[in-house]
Amino acid sequence: MPVQGIRAVTAARNGVGAFILQCKRLDLHYCDWAGSSRGMVAFLKHQLPAFAKENPQIEIRVSPRPHKHPVLRGHYINGREKAICVRNLEPEQILQKANLLKEASGEKLKKQKKPVTSLNESVRGIWSPYHGDLKSV
Amino acid sequence: MRPSVRLLTPEASSRQVSRLLYLCSTCRQQVSRPARSVVTLAQPFGRRHASSDSSSSSSATTPLTEKVRRKIWGTDNPPGLKDPYGGDGAISRALGGSTNENNLAESTGQQELETVTGEDPLAAAASSSGYVPAMTWEGLPTIGHLGRWSDLPPSQADAYSPFVAKKRLVKEGLVALAAHQAAVELALLRSLGKPLTAVCDVLEHDESIFKLIWECKIQPGAEGAWEGALVFPNEETEKALSFVFEQIGGVAEEDIPEATAAEAAEVDEAEMEFDDVEEESASATSSKPIPFFGYDNVQDEGFLALSLDDLATKFAFLKRFAQLSGHFFPDPTIHSITTVQQALEYVHSVNNPKPKKLAHQLAASAELQDLSNVKVFLTRRRAAHRDEELGRKKIIDAELRARGLME
Amino acid sequence: MKRLQLQQWSGSALSPRARPACGRLLYAGLRRQTTVSSTTTDAAPAADAGVATSRQLAQAPVLAASSQMSRRLLPSPPVEAARESAKLAALHARLYLPSRFPLETLARTLVHASADPNADFNNQSLATLGDDLLAYYATEHLLCTYPRLPLTVVFAAMYAYVGKKTLAAMAREWGVELAAAPGGEVDPGLLQFHRITPGTSLNTGPITGTTRPNDDRTSWRRGMTSRVVYDDHFGEPTMAPGATQQSTSNITPTVTAEEASATFVRAIMGAIYLHAGRPAAKRFFSQHFLSRHLNISELFNFSQPARDLSRLCAREGFESPVAKIISETGRKSRHPVFVVGIFSGKDKLGEGAGSSLLEARSRAAVAALKGWYLYSPLDVRVPSSMEEDGAAPWKPVYIDPGEVVV
Numbered sequence: 001m002p003v004q005g006i007r008a009v010t011a012a013r014n015g016v017g018a019f020i021l022q023c024k025r026l027d028l029h030y031c032d033w034a035g036s037s038r039g040m041v042a043f044l045k046h047q048l049p050a051f052a053k054e055n056p057q058i059e060i061r062v063s064p065r066p067h068k069h070p071v072l073r074g075h076y077i078n079g080r081e082k083a084i085c086v087r088n089l090e091p092e093q094i095l096q097k098a099n100l101l102k103e104a105s106g107e108k109l110k111k112q113k114k115p116v117t118s119l120n121e122s123v124r125g126i127w128s129p130y131h132g133d134l135k136s137v
Numbered sequence: 138m139r140p141s142v143r144l145l146t147p148e149a150s151s152r153q154v155s156r157l158l159y160l161c162s163t164c165r166q167q168v169s170r171p172a173r174s175v176v177t178l179a180q181p182f183g184r185r186h187a188s189s190d191s192s193s194s195s196s197a198t199t200p201l202t203e204k205v206r207r208k209i210w211g212t213d214n215p216p217g218l219k220d221p222y223g224g225d226g227a228i229s230r231a232l233g234g235s236t237n238e239n240n241l242a243e244s245t246g247q248q249e250l251e252t253v254t255g256e257d258p259l260a261a262a263a264s265s266s267g268y269v270p271a272m273t274w275e276g277l278p279t280i281g282h283l284g285r286w287s288d289l290p291p292s293q294a295d296a297y298s299p300f301v302a303k304k305r306l307v308k309e310g311l312v313a314l315a316a317h318q319a320a321v322e323l324a325l326l327r328s329l330g331k332p333l334t335a336v337c338d339v340l341e342h343d344e345s346i347f348k349l350i351w352e353c354k355i356q357p358g359a360e361g362a363w364e365g366a367l368v369f370p371n372e373e374t375e376k377a378l379s380f381v382f383e384q385i386g387g388v389a390e391e392d393i394p395e396a397t398a399a400e401a402a403e404v405d406e407a408e409m410e411f412d413d414v415e416e417e418s419a420s421a422t423s424s425k426p427i428p429f430f431g432y433d434n435v436q437d438e439g440f441l442a443l444s445l446d447d448l449a450t451k452f453a454f455l456k457r458f459a460q461l462s463g464h465f466f467p468d469p470t471i472h473s474i475t476t477v478q479q480a481l482e483y484v485h486s487v488n489n490p491k492p493k494k495l496a497h498q499l500a501a502s503a504e505l506q507d508l509s510n511v512k513v514f515l516t517r518r519r520a521a522h523r524d525e526e527l528g529r530k531k532i533i534d535a536e537l538r539a540r541g542l543m544e
Numbered sequence: 545m546k547r548l549q550l551q552q553w554s555g556s557a558l559s560p561r562a563r564p565a566c567g568r569l570l571y572a573g574l575r576r577q578t579t580v581s582s583t584t585t586d587a588a589p590a591a592d593a594g595v596a597t598s599r600q601l602a603q604a605p606v607l608a609a610s611s612q613m614s615r616r617l618l619p620s621p622p623v624e625a626a627r628e629s630a631k632l633a634a635l636h637a638r639l640y641l642p643s644r645f646p647l648e649t650l651a652r653t654l655v656h657a658s659a660d661p662n663a664d665f666n667n668q669s670l671a672t673l674g675d676d677l678l679a680y681y682a683t684e685h686l687l688c689t690y691p692r693l694p695l696t697v698v699f700a701a702m703y704a705y706v707g708k709k710t711l712a713a714m715a716r717e718w719g720v721e722l723a724a725a726p727g728g729e730v731d732p733g734l735l736q737f738h739r740i741t742p743g744t745s746l747n748t749g750p751i752t753g754t755t756r757p758n759d760d761r762t763s764w765r766r767g768m769t770s771r772v773v774y775d776d777h778f779g780e781p782t783m784a785p786g787a788t789q790q791s792t793s794n795i796t797p798t799v800t801a802e803e804a805s806a807t808f809v810r811a812i813m814g815a816i817y818l819h820a821g822r823p824a825a826k827r828f829f830s831q832h833f834l835s836r837h838l839n840i841s842e843l844f845n846f847s848q849p850a851r852d853l854s855r856l857c858a859r860e861g862f863e864s865p866v867a868k869i870i871s872e873t874g875r876k877s878r879h880p881v882f883v884v885g886i887f888s889g890k891d892k893l894g895e896g897a898g899s900s901l902l903e904a905r906s907r908a909a910v911a912a913l914k915g916w917y918l919y920s921p922l923d924v925r926v927p928s929s930m931e932e933d934g935a936a937p938w939k940p941v942y943i944d945p946g947e948v949v950v
Contacts, residue, residue: 002694002846002847002848002852002947002948002949002950003694003696003697003844003845003846003847003852003913003917003947004696004844004845004846004847005694005696005697005698005699005700005701005843005844005845006700006842006843006844006845007700007703007704007707007843008700008703008704008838008842008843009704009707009709009710009713010704010705010710010833010836010837010838011836011837011838012713012714012717012836012837013835013836013837014717016835017830017831017832017834017835017836018639018640018831018832018835020638020639020717020718020719021638024634024638024719025631025634030495032493032494032495041495044495044499045495045498045499045502048505048511049502049504049505049508049511052505052508052510052511053508055510056508056509056510056633056634056637057510057634057635057637057638058510058634059510059512059630059631059633059634059733060508060510060511060512060630061511061512061513061514061518061630062496062499062511062512062513062514063513063514063516063517063518064494064495064496064514064515064516064517065517066517077716077717077718077719119837130870130871130873130881130883130897131870131871131883134871509627509630509633509647510630510633510634510637511630512630524724525612525729526729526730526731526734527723527724527725527730527731527734528723528724528725528726528727528729528730528734528736529724529725530729531616531725531727531729532724532725
């Protein structure tokens with residue numbers, strides 16, 4: 001057999017073709033009684049419909065969590081979760097947090113040291129000492 | 138005697154006082170002088186201090202309490218019982234108590250004999266009928282309750298029939314019927330010049346009368362005026378209703394029996410009265426009357442525009458409406474209501490209260506329900522709910538049942 | 545490929561048929577998104593709200609419980625449940641599925657045959673169609689883009705694009721969660737399948753019952769050309785219809801999560817083709833499958849590259865290849881570097897660097913062969929482009945005589 005094939009798996013490039021939003025689910029918890037939930041209650045009544053309409057790909061679940069602070073919990077495709085306690089926040093601030101969760105990828109927060117992350121090595125090629133102007137001693 | 142003198146007196150010898158019993162020094166001295174003259178007995182036991190008036194004026198038999206009473210009243214014959222603080226109590230005295238009381242009353246002769254004379258026949262009667270003191274409470278007259286007032290059985294005075302109907306009407310149609318009926322009645326009474334609240338004496342009209350009322354239309358004048366608002370379907374109805382309400386308005390304090398308006402033009406008064414009695418008895422024996430005789434909704438909604446600006450009209454209307462529908466209006470609401478429409482809106486808001494829990498409010502919001510990616514839960518989501526969603530719960534339940542830990 | 549018009553038989557594809565012997569609760573057509581149950585939404589529009597709100601809520605949990613118990617009896621969620629699931633609606637939007645694609649079909653694609661054997665309610669038929677479509681589109685893309693690719697590498701590339709592992713990874717990347725066990729009460733947005741018991745051995749030895757002849761013989765050689773004739777688009781033997789691969793015939797077949805996910809993706813493809821037509825299917829393929837990155841040059845595994853290159857040059861009529869050192873350093877040291885180029889006459893076919901002359905020459909030969917096999921024409925046009933309206937006249941695609949025979 002002159003040549004064999006090696007089985008591999010294609011790597012996803014999110015956004016090159018279709019873009020899959022990484023936040024797949026958002027849990028919103030509130031309390032009917034506690035004062036720290038006031039902003040959350042107002043958010044749920046007035047701003048949630050618009051937010052949910054803008055993001056139809058996020059599954060939004062609203063459930064009470066009695067006698068606890070209000071919480072936004074985002075579930076991501078990589079299996080991780082991010083939770084933000086929104087106690088005593090105004091509805092606009094809660095919307096900001098919701099957008100923050102929506103835009104996150106679910107990965108742990110890392111410091112980006114390099115400006116570009118790519119599958120290709122370089123556009124102009126890596127310098128080689130064996131090609132080009134070879135200096136002979 | 139004075140404390141300083143006390144120490145000079147010899148104490149009781151050990152023979153007289155048992156060593157096991159502790160006695161204070163005052164009591165010891167009392168014991169050591171058992172049979173003294175009447176003078177020393179005037180100083181009662183336990184008395185430590187000298188009393189200036191004890192030596193001077195008191196007689197041997199007056200106790201301290203008597204002396205205090207005399208001092209309070211300022212006379213030697215204070216009113217009241219001979220010995221209010223001592224002797225038998227009022228109850229035993231009432232049942233023919235001890236004879237000591239009587240004896241003392243006779244001896245002093247300064248007591249008020251009213252109570253004693255009042256007790257005398259009682260005591261005599263008790264003793265003559267063979268009074269035996271009771272050992273248990275069986276057969277004795279009960280006074281008071283065994284802990285709570287609700288233990289007592291209800292008496293005649295406890296019966297209460299409220300003015301406002303017992304059950305609040307919930308259906309929109311029935312509420313409208315009540316309002317329409319009230320409006321028609323009031324309009325009639327206004328036109329007849331009768332007192333407006335007279336109709337409240339009539340709890341429920343007869344079916345035929347109600348049918349006539351139902352058929353009437355209300356066409357309020359400009360700005361909801363009541364004058365000329367009532368429109369009768371025909372002459373007969375007008376005559377019948379006018380007659381009925383004349384009766385109602387005329388004889389206000391009696392319980393007017395409902396009038397049966399014959400379908401024929403003439404109505405015989407005597408015949409009516411006979412029929413009324415019959416109807417009354419019949420209605421009294423019926424078990425559960427259908428409200429508004431099974432009518433569902435009003436024919437005409439003109440009554441909504443009637444104005445309730447005039448306070449008397451407003452009060453009479455709301456009173457009748459409350460009686461019929463069971464909805465009572467709090468004072469601030471009465472103040473703010475100006476039309477019948479507003480009254481019905483208030484009733485509607487009472488019947489359909491705004492939900493308190495956020496989950497119910499969100500469930501009622503159409504905008505949120507239209508969104509297919511939003512799910513609102515009423516209760517807290519637990520691990521069991523997650524298991525149910527994933528299909529694990531039935532496996533867990535089956536395993537628990539297999540182990541005999543469930544059901 | 546014949547275009548299947550869904551509109552003609554959309555009714556039969558979409559209508560829920562009666563299930564045998566299951567008392568299913570059919571809710572009123574109002575969509576409920578809450579567990580504050582349907583009684584409130586049904587009663588609210590009515591003018592005569594004769595029942596107080598508190599009583600409605602008291603009824604709600606009772607209704608939910610009875611419906612849940614009856615749903616547990618079903619093998620998969622009822623059709624009405626598709627409208628209630630927020631997960632399903634979110635998945636529909638996440639994949640940018642066209643509006644003609646109903647939620648009920650999406651719910652159906654998530655039910656594997658092991659969960660529900662009823663062919664009207666599982667994704668088996670959709671998966672078959674989708675599998676064929678994926679295979680076709682991937683094949684034509686590969687063959688038209690790399691006409692000279694050897695067959696083994698074609699099989700490997702096919703597996704990379706539309707193989708089981710890739711499809712399972714795609715299902716995960718789409719955010720599809722797996723149900724723990726199938727049932728009627730499960731959320732319709734979860735992938736439902738009957739899980740294989742952990743510890744079951746998957747390699748059950750020689751596979752019999754395939755479409756190949758003589759598959760029962762243990763040392764029968766399976767050549768590449770025969771794979772083209774008998775096997776599937778990955779070069780794997782296909783089972784003949786009617787024969788089961790599993791030796792023990794189970795009443796309820798079990799599958800791995802990977803297999804179930806792969807079936808789901810194939811079913812989605814098939815369903816898109818049915819509901820939205822061929823252009824939408826092609827668009828879906830190009831957006832989700834072709835956009836994935838694959839370095840085909842990494843799929844080659846040569847055993848004797850120098851020999852293959854020399855046979856190739858002989859076949860093509862080039863001058864025989866000669867390896868020459870382009871540059872070297874450290875020949876007698878511990879880490880020499882030789883840069884060797886293979887020349888055919890004056891043309892350099894390939895270049896490779898290695899720590900020994902042989903290694904360098906092999907790498908050079910590999911580079912030369914890859915340069916030959918990975919030829920790609922500038923304008924790639926696939927045959928299925930002719931199915932569109934107003935397609936330009938077809939110009940034949942370059943077809944290679946094949947890989948070199950040694």
